[in-house]
Amino acid sequence: MQDAPRDHLPQTVRAERRPVDEHDSLRANRADWDRYADEYQATHGAFLGDAGFLWGPEGVREDDLHALGEVDGRRVLELGCGAGQCSRWVLGQGGLPVGLDVSMRQLQHSRRIDLELGTAVPTVCAGAAALPFADDVFDVVFSAFGALQFIADADALVLEIARVTRPGGRLAFSVTHPTRWMFPDDPGEGGLVASQSYWDRTPYVEVDDETGETSYVEHHRTLGDWVRALAAAGYRLVDLVEPEWPADHDRVWGGWSRVRGLLTPGTALYVADLA
Numbered sequence: 001m002q003d004a005p006r007d008h009l010p011q012t013v014r015a016e017r018r019p020v021d022e023h024d025s026l027r028a029n030r031a032d033w034d035r036y037a038d039e040y041q042a043t044h045g046a047f048l049g050d051a052g053f054l055w056g057p058e059g060v061r062e063d064d065l066h067a068l069g070e071v072d073g074r075r076v077l078e079l080g081c082g083a084g085q086c087s088r089w090v091l092g093q094g095g096l097p098v099g100l101d102v103s104m105r106q107l108q109h110s111r112r113i114d115l116e117l118g119t120a121v122p123t124v125c126a127g128a129a130a131l132p133f134a135d136d137v138f139d140v141v142f143s144a145f146g147a148l149q150f151i152a153d154a155d156a157l158v159l160e161i162a163r164v165t166r167p168g169g170r171l172a173f174s175v176t177h178p179t180r181w182m183f184p185d186d187p188g189e190g191g192l193v194a195s196q197s198y199w200d201r202t203p204y205v206e207v208d209d210e211t212g213e214t215s216y217v218e219h220h221r222t223l224g225d226w227v228r229a230l231a232a233a234g235y236r237l238v239d240l241v242e243p244e245w246p247a248d249h250d251r252v253w254g255g256w257s258r259v260r261g262l263l264t265p266g267t268a269l270y271v272a273d274l275a
């Protein structure tokens with residue numbers, strides 16, 4: 001099954017598809033990212049860059065895409081900021097970032113990098129489904145494979161993001177390209193054969209074999225689901241970027257690889273403005 005850019009399936013879990021609510025998604029993913037954070041940063045930190053802004057495993061950079069628009073002097077919220085690399089990039093552009101993440105261990109890595117670089121990215125440890133901010137405070141909200149595909153109720157999430165965004169503000173977020181859910185999560189040839197329904201929204205779940213508890217969850221939406229969620233919250237879609245795999249790029253990251261990337265899109269990046 002497709003998942004966000006993770007590289008491992010812990011040996012004591014089994015993968016399946018079953019309904020999971022918001023509470024269980026938050027509990028499972030917080031614990032999973034706390035466990036996985038050290039490995040994630042050790043494996044991908046150099047590729048991400050301590051103050052770099054990558055939109056996904058294809059290596060597309062915000063420096064080239066400008067999906068956020070102008071950030072200088074703007075209040076910018078990052079959802080699922082991990083070690084704050086993207087927010088640190090925003091800081092370097094003169095922006096006023098806040099990084100939010102559900103994993104305290106990820107945020108400790110952000111603090112570690114800040115101490116090494118002499119920067120200071122403000123961070124908040126919270127789940128993105130209930131944002132601990134007042135109404136209309138951010139000019140830009142973004143997420144690079146962060147929280148959006150970990151939340152059970154996408155419609156409520158987009159409304160919550162709109163609540164904290166000022167009128168005319170921007171939302172930009174990247175997620176696993178919805179078409180990837182048709183394929184096994186295999187970076188090789190096996191990941192090129194469609195075997196699951198694109199329209200099956202049943203969450204991808206990892207279950208701990210010993211306890212039977214949910215240990216990781218991802219929620220799937222189709223391209224149309226996201227467009228409808230944005231429209232219902234008052235956003236106008238201004239772009240849907242599907243980054244192409246660069247000819248000279250040969251990095252495997254979870255299910256993302258050159259083999260698959262040359263044939264199918266791996267990332268969908270939505271850019272939308274609030275009315």
Ligand SMILES: C[S@@+](CC[C@H](N)C(=O)[O-])C[C@H]1O[C@@H](n2cnc3c(N)ncnc32)[C@H](O)[C@@H]1O
Nearest residue numbers: 033080081082101102103127128144146147150
């Ligand atoms: C694939 S990582 C991406 C992190 C960062 N954007 C990057 O590019 O390295 C996903 C991040 O989302 C965070 N996350 C997962 N569920 C979340 C939730 N419900 N609310 C906020 N953050 C969440 C994880 O802790 C993790 O740091």
